[in-house]
Amino acid sequence: MGEGVRGLGQDKPNHDPNAFVGGTEHGIGVYTQATDRFKTISLHAVWLTTLTEGAASVTALVPSLLRRGARRWPDWRSMEMRLEELYGAAFRAAVEKVGDQQLVSCHLEIPDGRFLPGHPDTLSAGIEFLNHVMSEPHLVDGTFPAEAVAQEKETLTRRIQGIINDKAQYATMRLMQVMAEGRPFGLSRYGRVEDVAALTPRMVTERYREVSREAPLLFFGVGALDAAALERAVRQTWQSRPADVGMPPMAPVPGLHQRKLVVDEQEVNQGKLNLGYTTGARLPDRDYPALMMYAGILGGFSHSKLFVNVREKASLAYYAYARVDGVLGLMHIGAGIEFKDFSEAMRIIEQQVADMAAGHITEQEMDFTRRGYVTSLKTTEDAPGSLIGMQMQRLLMGGGLLPGDLIPALERVTIRDITRVAESVSLDTVYFLTAKGEGHDVRLPLS
Template structure:
């Protein structure tokens, strides 16, 4: 089955029967960027496997059996940037492997770095280092489980991210989109090399697979690699389940030894990227809190000096809006009140021509600027594929420009506060002081 609507402007390519490729041919960049994705549902039973797999793939292959060999190879490829990672869109977990490498025409001796890069990625994905039992190296699995466990615990080090995650988790009430892309500590502990290798084989054979490339290249090179080397009858992409509200004005307060409070508010919007009036929702969030001219920044920061940052942003897959700010603990009631007032102003259509114009222009700047960054171009194509359509590029800019205040008011009526999460002090922080040991 073809999905022609899901190809970004500037990209050529296709996706059907769970297999696809997209290329953005351009002279704009001196690099070639390749990124391969496997897409899976976030499922408590497999999410920890999915999180661990990229870490194992980056430990060793048949030709480059260990960490040092892989990295020396990348250094020889003029400092190619290699990532094996896990991402999350809505209730999907994305396992991805990427390489950014300088195009050979800009290098001494003009080496074919597209070929070298494609070979490298192919090796990492298809020929991982196995032990004599034919499964992943036991040592690698043990080490990477330990490191990933520590990474999960380390979420608490970044208070902004921590607060955001706690909000989403609270809202999800156990549904799969509330799972972390890094998986769960208790499940990781149980992963064996045999089970992980079995998971890899299943994903390799069945999970939707797509390779996306940006740079000065012939798209046929990528097309023939994908169609010639990958199983062409795979699982289809399953539509993301948007959020249906489970709470109303639910408040969660957590205390830690911190210097600054973090308030995060989660709202249901009832619209995803694929909704016809999504551009009106984008304008809503932009006028409210997307930019330095927006209501939240102006009222919370500039007028009241209550925060250094205050923003609103959308989750296009889950039909959510998040508002966040870093504030003085005692200002919590005042900040809640001001945020409430700004939302009410949006509902009343209290939006002037300047706010509309600035927001349209700012989106235009953001959308076109993405086209100067290869990884952002790839992200845009991938989002479109996974979300199943929606406008982007020039078409999105035009749609945003035609949104009226009435249309913004209409989407405002559907926006409901679901959950408030507040991270505040337990009054034991040391004030940033240090203890010295001489």
């Protein structure tokens, strides 16, 4: 990716039904897809910031406080009453992570007035709500109210500590942490408990001001809406970003380890086996469609090698999958297994990876995988959230194919293309979460 948001130009005219209309000017992008396919109108706004250890927590608190009140709806209750008035509109303010970027996002989904009694204009009210909540938070003496900050600090702390409650998610997070070894993509989007503790209302307010004035802002709208009116409303509310502000280019992630093994023990009933690979290919890369095919055949579907061999043939697991992170260019394999089956599961998984590299791929596997992707890419059109997510990813990555081009690209991928990308797929880290007392004998088989 070149200069990040500075490089986000006008999207070239495109007749793909997934394409958005719009562009970025002065650090503010407005992208819309006007369609009457949906019963709701989705509005999604994100500020883009670089994820750093120091700023992660203070940035993470910003959306929590936006949620707590705005000038016109100064507390939680009045804001919620407003949303109920808007026919149960769903509002979410959250912090997200894409690669090494931390996103502060506000999302509003409003039932389309055409389908409601009396046909109210929910769209204008929705745009007004979102703009107001993001631009005029409730402040007391110039800062976020101290009580609300204290409560949201507590909530954030619990959220950070709570990651341990979901074992699959916890194991994935630990794998990324080990692979990243301090690099930003391995950091938590919520930051660290000790950083949260040190935050004051002034610090959070200053961070809000900084983000809201300077961070590149992307605004998306999908549904029965008027693109020009939305663009006008956004540009009236938000000033241009400083000219020199842009996102640093997102670097490809090189591997730092070779077959590193990390084992944790907890009081659990099932072991979580997670393998992290570097692949060398990312969304905008030429080889990305071939990498998609690679990961799909290996573990993307119920006909895939991992599901068939780990689950159906060996009965070792209920789930076994491979997933590619197209932003970082990493691949992740996961399976939930019996503690004692570590070696057997590793052996079967690595055999499947070796089979991929050796080109032991059937025409049927190629065909089923291609078709599976085609269906899921086509159905992107049915879900406003998927449309917005795909558009945002393309903007952040400075490229990537829309389904209209990606489908033929997948259809052109050959087994040779797949074995070529397989050469760059390399096992970086193995992470195993096992029961207490079960971890000491865990050894990796030789490759």
